[in-house]
Amino acid sequence: xxxxxxxxxxxxxxxxAACDALSETEEELTREMVMRLADKWSLWTLAILAxxxxxxxxxxxxxxxxxxxxxxxxxxxxxxxxxxxxxRQIFAEVPPRVEYTxxxxxxELLSHVEPLWNWVARSVPQFQRTRQxxxxx
Amino acid sequence: xxxxxxxxxxxxxxxxAACDALSETEEELTREMVMRLADKWSLWTLAILAxxxxxxxxxxxxxxxxxxxxxxxxxxxxxxxxxxxxxRQIFAEVPPRVEYTxxxxxxELLSHVEPLWNWVARSVPQFQRTRQxxxxx
DNA sequence: CAGTATCCAGATCGATACTG
DNA sequence: CAGTATCGATCTGGATACTG
Numbered sequence: 001x002x003x004x005x006x007x008x009x010x011x012x013x014x015x016x017a018a019c020d021a022l023s024e025t026e027e028e029l030t031r032e033m034v035m036r037l038a039d040k041w042s043l044w045t046l047a048i049l050a051x052x053x054x055x056x057x058x059x060x061x062x063x064x065x066x067x068x069x070x071x072x073x074x075x076x077x078x079x080x081x082x083x084x085x086x087x088r089q090i091f092a093e094v095p096p097r098v099e100y101t102x103x104x105x106x107x108e109l110l111s112h113v114e115p116l117w118n119w120v121a122r123s124v125p126q127f128q129r130t131r132q133x134x135x136x137x
Numbered sequence: 138x139x140x141x142x143x144x145x146x147x148x149x150x151x152x153x154a155a156c157d158a159l160s161e162t163e164e165e166l167t168r169e170m171v172m173r174l175a176d177k178w179s180l181w182t183l184a185i186l187a188x189x190x191x192x193x194x195x196x197x198x199x200x201x202x203x204x205x206x207x208x209x210x211x212x213x214x215x216x217x218x219x220x221x222x223x224x225r226q227i228f229a230e231v232p233p234r235v236e237y238t239x240x241x242x243x244x245e246l247l248s249h250v251e252p253l254w255n256w257v258a259r260s261v262p263q264f265q266r267t268r269q270x271x272x273x274x
Numbered sequence: 275c276a277g278t279a280t281c282c283a284g285a286t287c288g289a290t291a292c293t294g
Numbered sequence: 295c296a297g298t299a300t301c302g303a304t305c306t307g308g309a310t311a312c313t314g
Contacts, residue, residue, distance in 0.1 A: 022261065033257045034257055082268055124170075130219070134218070
């Protein structure tokens with residue numbers, strides 16, 4: 001493990017290099033996107049839509065994304081739509097119908113989130129141990 | 138692109154399967170870890186420590202993580218330490234010296250964050266275009 | 275049905291002052 | 295030097311009521 005740290009560090013420097021190539025605005029946008037992924041509902045909502053593999057109405061989404069409020073779901077959906085990760089189609093009917101569908105970009109994003117999420121999930125026992133040691137001091 | 142959506146969706150279902158295997162507490166911890174990655178300072182601090190490839194003192198860290206307050210940096214460092222992503226070594230000297238170092242686990246985490254971050258950074262132009270279209274309506 | 279509008283509680287974070 | 299303590303502005307998000 002002596003130089004594995006060095007390897008990893010170098011790999012991380014590549015990210016910084018890639019980031020430095022971005023303008024201030026672009027760097028901010030990158031950060032914003034990454035932060036959105038971790039907010040309370042975005043990833044979950046996106047995952048539900050991916051799982052569904054088809055359109056879902058607002059109320060169905062609220063049922064599946066357990067615990068979300070109307071306000072938060074609306075806000076989440078607007079942000080996802082704005083970034084092109086989902087589409088929102090309104091049907092001129094009574095009662096109104098609105099269908100949300102994940103886009104190719106949204107699916108691509110999820111495919112890049114997956115490895116990280118899996119690693120974290122697999123590492124949970126490790127984190128639990130570390131925390132217990134930390135608290136035992 | 139007809140069935141690429143299906144492929145991606147199936148891949149995402151694997152995540153859900155992996156997540157379902159976790160207990161409530163573990164799932165919560167996974168979410169908590171992922172969310173921490175996106176908070177304002179954690180990832181940046183971790184990246185600085187990875188880049189440094191060696192110990193850094195509190196004040197040096199504050200200089201490099203531009204804009205962070207003492208309070209936020211302290212909180213961030215405690216959380217990272219608690220999860221075993223960095224170590225904190227105190228030297229019994231006057232004036233006191235405290236050195237922070239990234240751990241192997243921290244480096245491993247960064248290596249899994251990198252691909253996602255890079256993809257988002259590369260996709261920034263796409264997001265910018267999408268947003269402009271969205272606002273033009 | 276699919277929202278919007280309003281109010282409110284809790285968390286977050288920076289600035290500032292102080293300390294072992 | 296490396297924090298802690300405190301205050302206040304800001305943000306987030308839930309609950310509730312209302313609407314095209």
